[in-house]
Amino acid sequence: MARQKGIIKLTGKVGDLSFYKSKDGFLAREKGGVEGERIKNDPAFVRTRENGVEFGSSASSGKLLRDSVRTMMQNASDGRVTARLTKVMTQIKNMDPTSARGERTVGVGIATPPAKALLKGFNFNNRAVLGSVLFKSYSVNTGTGVIDLTGFVPINDLNVPSGATHVTLRGAWAKVDFSGAVSSVEETNSQNLPIDGTATTVTLTPTAVPAGAGTDLYLLMLEFFQEVNGVQYTLKNGAFNVLSIVEIQ
Template identity: 55%
Template sequence: MAQQKSILKLKGTIGGITFYKSKDGYLAREKGGVDASRIANDPGFARTRENGAEFSNAASAGKLLRDAVRVLGKDASDGRVTARLTQVMAQIKNMDEANARGERHVGEGMAKDEAKALLNGFNFNENAVLGAVLYTPFSVDAATGEIKIVSLNPQNDISLPSGASHVVLKSGFASINFLTGESEMTVSAPVRIATNAAEQAVSLKPATAPAIEGTHFYLLSIDFVQSVNNADYSLNNNSYNVLAIVGIE
């Protein structure tokens, strides 16, 4: 690459030379790479096409899961969640033993217990991992999606960020069909607890179970807020909020 020295700084492509701005200043480089039509048709790029198709399937599966849980996940995710989830989906795709290379599908791999184990415990916000925030055990009812905490003492059982006045807990019960692209999720009513509240039992039960056939995902959401004059405000752009997969059937 070459650095632009002229007074006039360029951006774009002229005569096969691409001009662009980077952290190192205004640069120029010759346009390279293989023509797209050659990749799409040349037998020598068969492996490239196969890898591309399978990567696309893994990325689409990750997006399907993210979209399905978005009602919970919009306030609890990190900047790398898309890449992290795609990586897991690619491993699950590799478990498909029914299809040839280039046609392997996350939906086929997901039927295996090993695939479900890869996703179970996945944290959508790696800055707030469930195991580092909630210290008390809970149970999950696979039929109803209900999550129960027998005894929760916020001061002892939750890692409370500075400034939080309340913690809000919710559960999600999702059914996702990775073969058809269908998904449905139901969410429990939020349980809002003051951080100085006394020990209590917590039940998070969605009103109904999802109706579509698919892989069942059980999720636990923990949000932290500061209440001022009866209005809740998120802390530090939701960076403390938790969303984790706590069960898969």
């Protein structure tokens, strides 16, 4: 087997050659693997194709969820949400206790405890995780969608990114029907506060109960701003903004 003796230790493909690191050191070999056409058509690959179908539907379920909170996600997400969410969705899909192989779905799996617990606490922005930004307890009323923070003192209860002068809190109540591939969301009022020592009781109330049926998701978002001459500017393209699923029913 070809060994790389040079200084350049690379991994990946260059043309038809693969470079990788193994326990024996850095190796180079011809590209191996399977023809794409075989995976698509060969009877030997039924299992693989079944897996592909389930994987694809899990990814779509993730997209359904992301689409439902798209407007909030725009200012509070990182570049790998899709992958992280697909992972969670795959785990939930695996909890489908009835469907045949290749036909298991998130829609069925979500009803199996503890599937929902896998989704609770999901952070859309891994650079700003709720637990490391907000140190104040909150309550979520699953009947009304109201999120409460009593006696919230921004300067004490937040890990404030440097330069931030203001913070906005907002909630949302989403209903996501993974089986029907439909969703609806109602956002709450938002509360914009200067980052100082003033205690405020924050009450975030959805404008309505989201329409339709499905899994109820309650989300909390924190956005940081820097005020200059009376105008609040988004801080560093939302790198420090939080969006998290705080409750699920």
